[in-house]
Structure formats: C-alpha cells, structure tokens
Amino acid sequence: xxxxxxxxxxxxxxxxxxxxxxxxxxxxDRAPGHFEAVQETLGRLAAAIAEHEQxxxxxxxxxxxxxxxLCGPKVRLLDVPTxxxxxxxxxxxxxxxxxxxxxxxDLNLNGWGEKQxxxxxxxxxxxxxxxxxxxxxxxxxxxxxxxxxxxxxxxLLLTDSCWLNDNRNPGRSRGEIETALKSALGVETVIxxxxxxxxDVSDGHIDGVVRFIRPGLVLMSGFAGADSDWGxxxxxxxxxxxxxxxxxxxxxxxxxxxxxxxxxxxxxxFFTSYANFYVGNGAVYTPEFGDxxxxxxxxETLGRLFPGRRVIQLNVDHIYENDGGIHCVTQQEPAA
Numbered sequence: 001x002x003x004x005x006x007x008x009x010x011x012x013x014x015x016x017x018x019x020x021x022x023x024x025x026x027x028x029d030r031a032p033g034h035f036e037a038v039q040e041t042l043g044r045l046a047a048a049i050a051e052h053e054q055x056x057x058x059x060x061x062x063x064x065x066x067x068x069x070l071c072g073p074k075v076r077l078l079d080v081p082t083x084x085x086x087x088x089x090x091x092x093x094x095x096x097x098x099x100x101x102x103x104x105x106d107l108n109l110n111g112w113g114e115k116q117x118x119x120x121x122x123x124x125x126x127x128x129x130x131x132x133x134x135x136x137x138x139x140x141x142x143x144x145x146x147x148x149x150x151x152x153x154x155x156l157l158l159t160d161s162c163w164l165n166d167n168r169n170p171g172r173s174r175g176e177i178e179t180a181l182k183s184a185l186g187v188e189t190v191i192x193x194x195x196x197x198x199x200d201v202s203d204g205h206i207d208g209v210v211r212f213i214r215p216g217l218v219l220m221s222g223f224a225g226a227d228s229d230w231g232x233x234x235x236x237x238x239x240x241x242x243x244x245x246x247x248x249x250x251x252x253x254x255x256x257x258x259x260x261x262x263x264x265x266x267x268x269x270f271f272t273s274y275a276n277f278y279v280g281n282g283a284v285y286t287p288e289f290g291d292x293x294x295x296x297x298x299x300e301t302l303g304r305l306f307p308g309r310r311v312i313q314l315n316v317d318h319i320y321e322n323d324g325g326i327h328c329v330t331q332q333e334p335a336a
Contacts, residue, residue, distance in 0.1 A: 004101075005095035005096060005097050005101070005103050005105075005137070005186050006095055006096065006152070006185065007093055007094070007095050007105070007185045007187070008095075008096055008152045008334045009150070009151055009152030009153075009212065009214065009215075010278075010279045010332055011214065011279045011306070012152060012334055012335070012336070013281060013335040013336070014053050014280065014281050014332045014333060014335055015054070015334060015335045016053060016054040016055065016332075016333050017049050017053060017054070017055045017056070017278075017280065017330050017331070017332055018055075018056050018087050018091050018128075018330070018331045018332075018333060019042070019046055019055060019056070019057045019058065019087045019329060019330060019331075020057070020058045020059075020082045020084065020086065020087040020090055020091065020121070020329070021039075021057055021058065021059035021060075021082050021085065022035075022038060022042065022082070022083075022084050023060070023063070023081075023082060023120075024083050024084055024116075024117060027084065027116065028322065030267070030321075034318070034321075037318045038085070038318045038322065039066075039070055040070055040318075041316050041317075041318040041319055042070075042085055042329060043069075043070030043071040043072070043075075044070075044314070045285070045314060045316055045319070045326065045329065046071045047071055047072040047074065048285065048312060049278075049280055049283075049285060049330070050071075050072070050074035051074070052280050052283045053281040053282075054076065055071075055074070055076065056075075056076045056077070056078050057075050057078070058078050058080035058082050058087070058124065059077060059078075059080070059082060060079065060081040061079040064077045064079075078131065080124060080127045080128070080131070081120040081123075082120050082121060082124065083116070083117055083118055083120045083121045084116065084118075084121060085319070085324075085329045086121075086144075086146070086324055086328050086329060087328075087329055087330060087331045088144070088145040088146045088207070088328045088329065088330060088331050089107075089109055089112070089144035089147075090109050090118070090121035090124045090125075091124055091125065091128070091145065091331035092104035092124075092125045092128060092129070092136075092145075092331070093105040093107065093145055093148070093184075093185065093331075094331075094333045094334055095137070095184075096336045098336070100336070102336075103134055103137050104125055104128060104129050104132070104135070104136050105137045105139055105184045106136055106137065106138055106139060107139050107143045107144055107145060107147075108139065108141065108143070109121055109122045109124075109142075109144060110122070110167075112144065112167075112201045112202055112203070113165060113168050113203065114167060115167075115201050137184055139180055139181065139184040139185075140180040140183075140184070141163070141168075141169055141172065141176075141177050141180045142169055143162060143163055143169070144162070144202065144205065146202060146205040146206070146207045146208075146327065146328050147159065147162040147163060147202070147205050147206060147207075148185070148206065149206045149207055149211060150185060150187060150212070151212045151214070151216075151246065151247075153215045153246070153247060153248060154186075154187050154188040154189055155187065155189050155191065155212075155215065155247040156181060156182075156187040156189070156191070157190075157191050157193060157206050157210055157212075158181075158190065158191075158193070158206050159192070159193050159194060159195025159203075159204050159205070160174075160192055160193070160194055160195055161194065161195030161196055161197040161204035161233075162195055162202065162204055162205060162206070163177050165197065165203055167203070174192065187247070188247040189245075189246060189247035191244050191246075192240075193206065193210065193233070193236070193240055193241075194233045194236050195233060196229045196230055196233050199229060199230070200269070200271075200323045201323045202323065202324075204233065205328075207275065207276055208223075208275060208276055209221065209222065209233070209273060209275055210237060210241070210275060211275050211276075211277065211327075213255065213305045213306070215246060215248065215250065216246060216248075216250040216251070216252060216253060217252070217254075217255065217305070218253070218254055218255070219255045219256070219274075219302075220234065220237070220238060220241075220254055220255070220256050220257075221256065221257040221258070221259060221274040221275035221298070222234040222259050222273060223259055223271070223272050223273055238254060242254065255301060256301075257274040257275070257294075257297065257298040257301050258294060258297070259272045259273060259274065259294065260272055260289040260290070260291030260294040261291055261294065262289075262290065262291045263289040263290050263291060263317075264289065264290040265289075265317045265320070265321055269323070270317075270320060270321055271320040271321070271323060271324065272289060274286060274287065274294075274298040274302075276325030276326055276327040277302060277326060277327060278326045278327050278330045278332075279306065279309070282308075282309055282310060283309055283310045283311070283312050284302050284306050284309050284310070284311050284312065285312050285314065285326050286298060286302055286313055286314075286326065287314060287315075287316050287317075287325060287326060288314065288315060289320075290315075295313060298313075299313055
C-alpha cells in the first residue's frame with residue numbers, strides 16, 4: 001500500500017536547512033579549546049550554507065548572542081534547547097504528500113544506544129512540530145536520520161549494525177523494522193548493508209559510506225585502512241549493491257571517492273570519508289582533509305555527479321574529529 005507521506009530526495013529543493021548547537025562541553029574535552037573550536041567550525045559551516053538557502057540554528061535563547069557571533073547575520077536562531085550538533089539524528093525526517101502537505105517523522109533518538117546525554121535532543125522533533133504546526137509521525141522504532149539513506153522514489157538503504165541492535169531496538173526483527181520504516185517514510189524497497197558495530201558512536205551509520213546521488217546512482221567513500229573492519233564492510237556493501245535492484249527495478253551505478261592517504265588532524269579515529277557531503281540548494285558541501293590529490297578527486301567527482309551545483313569544500317576537521325561530518329550536522333526541510 002502506498003504511504004500517504006514520503007521522504008523526498010536530499011537534492012530536491014529545500015525550504016531551509018536545520019542545524020543544532022552543541023552544548024555538552026564534556027563531550028569535547030580532549031584538549032583545551034577543542035569545544036570552542038568545534039563551535040567555531042559549526043558556525044562557519046552554517047554561514048556557508050546560509051549563502052545559498054535559509055539556515056535555522058536551534059539553540060537555547062541564553063546562548064543566542066554567542067551563536068549569532070559565530071554563525072553570522074544570515075543564520076536564523078530558534079529557541080530550542082539542544083545537547084549536541086548532530087541535527088541529522090536529533091532532528092526530524094521531513095516527509096511530504098506531493099499535494100502541499102508536510103509532516104515530521106520522529107525516529108525516537110535514544111542517545112545512539114544510550115551512549116550520550118540526550119534529554120534536550122530527544123525532544124527536538126516534538127518542539128519543531130509545535131513550532132511549525134505540522135503533524136509528528138512516530139516511526140515506531142528507535143534510530144537516527146544518519147542511519148537511513150533514501151532516494152525519494154521508494155528505495156531505502158540502512159545498516160544491520162545500527163538498526164538490528166539491542167541498544168536501539170531490542171528483540172525487533174528485520175521485518176518489523178522494515179515495516180515501520182516503510183510506513184513512516186513511504187518507501188517500498190529496503191536494502192540492508194552490514195555496517196560496523198561498536199567502533200563509533202553511531203554503530204556504523206549508512207551516511208558515512210553510501211549516499212544517493214539520484215535514483216539508481218550512489219557514491220561510496222570509505223575510510224583509511226582498507227584492511228580494517230571499515231574496509232571490510234565497505235567491500236561487502238559494494239558487493240551487495242552490485243547485485244541489488246532499487247524500488248523501480250534498476251541496477252545500481254556506483255561512483256567512488258577514495259579516502260585521503262594523509263590528513264591534517266592527529267586525532268585517533270578521525271573520520272575520513274567523503275561520503276558525508278550535504279546537498280543544498282545550488283551547492284554541495286564536502287570536506288577537504290589536506291590531501292590535495294584525494295580532495296581534488298572528490299571535488300571533481302561531486303562536480304560531475306551534481307552538474308549545475310557549486311562544490312564547496314571546507315576545512316571542518318573539528319567536526320570530523322568527533323565521529324561525524326557535514327551531513328551529520330545538517331537536516332533538510334523540503335520546499336514542497
């Protein structure tokens with residue numbers, strides 16, 4: 001049965017981008033000044049996106065003077081208390097009905113399996129539903145927006161490691177989770193990839209490895225260390241996609257952007273995938289890590305895959321040092 005609402009693709013026109021201000025300094029205490037550097041980096045990213053579309057930064061009102069200073073005058077501020085910057089996960093998945101209707105899907109964030117404080121972040125979706133006067137749809141499962149990747153035409157990609165995990169959905173079967181997500185997101189075909197459990201806070205979100213460019217075409221980008229668990233799951237995921245068909249019966253075309261061989265950050269576990277880009281109105285936002293050859297290849301690949309959009313590469317190392325990237329800190333609201 002066709003769901004009334006469906007999640008449009010990220011490349012569809014946006015009304016705005018939602019972002020979330022980090023307030024848990026204890027999550028960023030690895031070195032003096034690191035927390036402030038993360039906030040400054042997030043502010044620069046918000047300002048860059050705001051050059052092309054409206055950006056709303058959610059933050060408690062008492063923090064607005066600081067947030068405004070770091071984000072600049074084009075970023076709108078909204079009084080919604082937040083814990084961390086991962087708006088892809090704490091924010092809603094916006095769904096539309098193609099007739100002007102819009103709703104917010106709540107994936108019931110539980111702090112990535114109770115790994116992190118989330119008292120404010122778990123209330124972001126209800127707060128935005130009230131603010132926007134839009135219906136809230138309870139997905140009936142626990143997960144995060146970074147754990148799903150959809151093409152807007154009925155196909156959903158996700159990982160076992162994230163969703164079939166007792167820290168989120170204890171006792172739930174693959175079929176039960178599929179049924180819930182099909183109903184909430186308006187998808188028809190669900191393709192499961194292995195992922196990696198326990199090596200990062202997300203338990204292997206899909207948006208760190210595989211992203212839709214458009215229906216039938218994905219970009220894959222791995223992590224440094226091909227013989228690692230990340231490298232093995234990359235190869236397994238690619239093999240599965242090479243044999244799979246999407247909701248319309250298409251085979252997948254796979255583009256690749258190899259990870260950098262060198263990078264600036266010296267933080268252990270630095271996130272080095274180019275897959276975590278964000279598609280905005282008129283632009284694609286992607287990291288540069290300091291490896292000229294790999295950075296150039298990634299930019300040229302995205303430029304070819306997204307003709308008509310400007311590719312904006314940013315030094316956002318201080319975000320990528322914390323198990324996430326540009327896609328993880330943004331959430332699109334479709335224009336329709």
